[in-house]
Amino acid sequence: MSGVEPSALREILALTSHSRVVSFAGGLPDPELFDHEGLRLAFERVLAPGARHVFQYSRTEGDPELRAAIAGRLGRRGLPTAPDDLLITTGSQQALALTAAALLDPGDTVLVEEPCYLAALQCFGLAGARVVPLPAAGPLDPDLLGELVRRERPKLLYLIPNFQNPTGRTMTAHLRYEVARVAADHGLWIVEDDPYGELRYRGEPAPAVAACPGAEDRTILVGSFSKILAPGLRIGWLRAPHGARRALHIAKQTADLHTSTLDQAAVAAYLAGGRIDGHIAGLRQAYASRMQAMLEGLANALPDGSTWSTPDGGMFLWVRLPEHMDAEAVLPAALRHNVAYVPGSHFFTGRSDPACMRLSFTAHPPERIADGLARLGAVLQGAR
Template identity: 40%
Template sequence: MPSTPTSQPLVPTSRPASRGLPLAGRTDQLVGSVIDSSTSLLHQQTHDIVRFAMGSPAAEAVPTAILSKLAETALGPESADAYDYAATEGDPPLREALLAALAGTSDATTADRLFLTSGGMQGLDLAGKLFIDPGDLVVVESPTYTNGSATALSYQAELLEAPVDAEGLDVEALSALVQRAGRVPKVIYTIPTFQNPSGTTLSLARRQRLLELARQWGSVVVDDDPYGMLRFEGDALPTLHELADGDPLVFSVRTFSKIIAPGLRVGWVDADPSLQPLLINAKQAMDTCTNLPMQRLVTEFLAGGHLEGLLAANREEYRRRKHAMQDALTQHLGDIARWTNPEGGFFLWVTLTNGVDTQELFEVALAEGVAFIPGPAFSPSGRFHDALRLCFASTAPERIREGVVRLRRAIDRLATRPDRAPESDLG
């Protein structure tokens, strides 16, 4: 059995020592990302690991051959201006190509609403910078994307966790939670389609009700939808952007990270035109402009008509991988777990029913050669000790089966370990 090298813990337990430096008070809320930390941790391992942890496209799903060929033109010797600074709101050719690519879709938009960002995370950070004051109440789904809730915390928000079920965010439960809180949220952060980590999708009725509540409360809905173009089963739903029909309370965040390649670090925000000057000011205080060479590369990719073919191929492959993972889970964990059934995206949310704590399980599983993200990483209050997130998109079916076998072996090892209490607190 392989051993795990000594390394930093996956889940930080305390604020690092400041060596007496006069740190800002907000640093107490800089919690970092368990997901991103897993990448560094996995690089330290010397044995074979099936990697279900990071939410990345499969290496073979990234169109490297096409991108390399396009780079010869977009970034070649005749394109010296591609290495200059860019307009803060986005390079005009990419803005034009993106508007054309979105035309006729549920995310169709206009130039005065479009703002290019350095990936989806910068879109979330811009939302926090524009809308969140210290002490503001911000709703997050429970479970939710670690980096999204961490961004709100970095602006010193007070988080209110609202439950997720098979139809996505439980909007009526949210309404009751807000009533009990005695104040309305300033921001509602939601991942409505193929949610990270659960894979669930917010139903049409709940989308409409969420917008109704947002208008009633005067709350900004931060609509984070990186996976919506990756539907491989079921019927498409209108995005919150489309349903809002220009309502300034909806701030939509999108990215090319999941649909082309994460290393591009190019995304966009769709927001009310009145926010454009503030977005420009905020971004100029961050990074001046999004990486221009990568903007030019994405422009060539979109203008060349490559996106739809890539999406079609990847949708089919991700469907195949999801079913491979569900089949393997049925065979090897069917007696001790249940899991979600997403119609697109990257993730399954697995809940163990045998009392094993997934945070304890992580190190045992890593030693057995399989990596995942434990459930508590997706809750600011540390819930979901009985759950874990598995990414099916990045792993081929045969490796998926091997990874699930290793996961079951790790679960059995932990469940029978002599020093383990009979039952874990699943809080």
């Protein structure tokens, strides 16, 4: 076996779970914003005396009510979906692992944007695939994509089109159509990973890649309740075209038979209770003001010559310090000053840009963000 272990990343996350630290490192939702009461009521409902089925084995493909509810939500977002198009997974990480198991053979090539969320790549690595990065200092270039596809003959392209991790970047509608065309021309599978799509703070949503002409029958769309409801429940899903379903079903059965019957039933009950849209609206408002606080604080905190992304949603900003600076080298000093981030090197498969760092703005309220940025500014000032 092979695989990239983000152990250094885990250490940063562990270190920064200490409460004095203002952590911009994690990709964790703020637990203070969980709808604890709504979730508790949903569990109370499905745990009512007599409801023994929530403790029994259930179907590999997932709870029918939950699949119907997700299908309805996708339809309302412009992607007509039948419940049978969906497979419930144990978090979206499992959706990626199942996709790798179902579609990839050892030696196959996978194209990924770079920088990229590396835990996704572990799945492709464990399946024995070769990962080829698509350099993307700016937006993805469809001509370069076509060229790489002809040269590398990949089987699969992995994308996070909305508020990408780590850059925060969103693909334009035009680019999505172009990518779909290239994929159709070359018989390429697309994995459209969309954990953050509903966390949009400004602008209008672009169509899902899965909805673009040519991509409909070759795109696995992956979603999750981790960022909009509760990551601890590990409820994700994938939407697959007919041609991939049987292999995905076998992969799921092999992986864990099915996802927790109880947790699925509770999420279905939560969705039926009608609180989800209001809850997401609340998250959007809170995270938007946190992103704003971070954007406002960055100009003062970062050394002259720094640049950063201004995302339309999601959880992350991508910063590039001036050319000569090294975010990895500065990190120990930052941790001593109780502020944390993830150096950009953690998002590159090969040679990285040492001046980059990822900042998450979701974990703290605006005042703490301002405080953390002030400390980060002092550290960076000292490191120039």
